[in-house]
Amino acid sequence: MGGSAAARFDGNGHAATNELPETTTPVAVSTTVATVTGGAVGPSALPQAGATGTYTLGGVTIARSGDTQATQTDIVAGTRVTFRQTLGNTGNASNDFTRAVSGAPSGWTCTVNTIDGSDTLGTLTNPVTVAALTDSAFAVSCAMPFSAAGSTNVALTVTATPAGGSADTTTSTVTAVTAAGLPQLGSGDGSDATAPTSTNVTVGGNRGGNALFRLELLNGGPVDEAFILSGPAGTVFYLDLDGDGVIDPGEQTVTTTAALTPGQSVNLIAAVPVAAGSATGTSAAVFTATSTLDATRTRSVTDTLRVAGRSVTVTGSGGSRSATTPADGSFTLFVPGGWTGVTLDFTGAEIVTGVRVDGAATLATDALGSGVRPATLPVPAGAPRVVTLRSEE
Ligand SMILES: [Ca+2]
Ligand SMILES: [Ca+2]
Ligand SMILES: [Ca+2]
Structure with missing residues (x-):
């Protein structure tokens, strides 16, 4: 800090000030004021504590009280919660501040971030220079795991430390974390x-x-x-x-x-x-x-x-032909009309209790299915025959 003072030069030692010719000369003087270093960190907008009232950030209502703030809205596990914090440089000179957060449970990822007027977070690189007697907003943001469900009153300690000075803290609390919905x-x-x-x-x-x-x-x-x-x-x-x-x-x-x-x-x-x-x-x-x-x-x-599928085989005088049935158990096999002695056989452990050809029951068997394989079919008439196996299911 500097200044100047005017002195009247009394060249002859006389107290009188109206003697001539005497000259006046400005004399420079200086004063040194000690640098004061200090900082305070507190809830949003209130770095020096004494906070009251609520604010909303990211849809979450946060209540301030003294040097603390706490969520009033349940946070869903697997999401993120963010607090707005304010740092005040209480010193009389620009200074560098280091901000940090601690106290997060295992699995949580909490960081200090920049935050703009639209609540958009950015990367905060420590230290941050803050002018004398000036406030600076920042954020503490935590990504929490799905396993955080059921957590209550998770207190985070937020610290701001000025270069050459003492740290100040504030507490931000996640009051309740609820379970995320499952797929x-x-x-x-x-x-x-x-x-x-x-x-x-x-x-x-x-x-x-x-x-x-x-x-x-x-x-x-x-x-x-x-x-x-x-x-x-x-x-x-x-x-x-x-x-x-x-x-x-x-x-x-x-x-x-x-x-x-x-x-x-x-x-x-x-x-x-x-x-x-x-x-x-x-x-x-x-x-x-x-x-x-x-x-x-x-x-x-x-x-x-x-x-549902069965391997079925029709055997007759001219040889044999096979097919696999679709899900409904019916199938169509083309059998030459000249074949005689046509029989139907099928594989599989499932018990077949009946065979229908063109909608008419041609064979009804006992429930155990014994003695039905091969089943005798009518002599082919030269047209496609729809055969349905009826089984116990
Ligand atoms: Ca504080
Ligand atoms: Ca649907
Ligand atoms: Ca489709």
């Missing part, structure tokens, strides 16, 4: 307007072919998530882009979905291969979707696979 996986109807259902669905498949299950996957969580798909051995998932339950040209296979936004769903078709040697009957088909963010975020649906 939903279930039977699909091709409509995003209805949630997937967990109702067990039975789908038939032929030996050597695929059973096609319509599925729907909904992101029930609070953040974008992609999901790893799994099912019975060899299952291939297709994106059913138009939701019609049919694998159309251009509908690609998928093993991990694209990231779905919260509430977004996707239609899938799971093609489950049915091994050629599969026993007829039913078995569980379990499909699972697991978040790539957290393997504990997983949902399954259990459907039923019915192996």
Whole structure:
């Protein structure tokens, strides 16, 4: 700090000031004021504590009290919570400040950030220079894991330390963390307007072919998530882009979905291969979707696979012909009209209780199925014959 003073020069030592010729000369003097270093950090807009009132940041209401602030809105696990903080340089000179946050539980990632008037966060590089007697806003932001669900009163200590001075602190508390919604996986109807259902669905498949299950996957969580798909051995998932339950040209296979936004769903078709040697009957088909963010975020649906196909052989005077039945058990075989002594045989453990040819029962057997193989069929009339196996299911 500097200044000047005017002195009247009394050249002859006389006290009188009106003697001439005397001259006046300005004399420079200076004063040094000690630099004061200090800083205070507190809740948003109130660095020196004594805070009251609430503010809203990112949809979260935060209440201030004294040198503390705390969330009033439940925070959903897996999301982020941000506090606005204010640092005041209480010193009389520009100074550098280092800001930090501590006290976060394991798994949480808390950082100090810049924050603008639109609440947009940016990278904060310590130290930050703040002019004398000036406030500076910054943010403390925490990304919390899904496992944070159930946490209460998580107190974060926020520190600002001026170069050459003592640190000041303030406390920001995450009052309550609730559980994030899980993904939903279930039977699909091709409509995003209805949630997937967990109702067990039975789908038939032929030996050597695929059973096609319509599925729907909904992101029930609070953040974008992609999901790893799994099912019975060899299952291939297709994106059913138009939701019609049919694998159309251009509908690609998928093993991990694209990231779905919260509430977004996707239609899938799971093609489950049915091994050629599969026993007829039913078995569980379990499909699972697991978040790539957290393997504990997983949902399954259990459907039923019915192996419906049978290998059938017609034998007659001219030789034999074979076919595999479709899911409904019926099939068509062309048998030369000149054949005689035509019989039908079939494989598989499932008990066949009847055979119909062109809608008419030609054979009804005992429930054990003994003595029916091969079954005698009418002499072919030269036209295709529709034969249906009726089984106990
Ligand atoms: Ca403080
Ligand atoms: Ca639906
Ligand atoms: Ca389709």
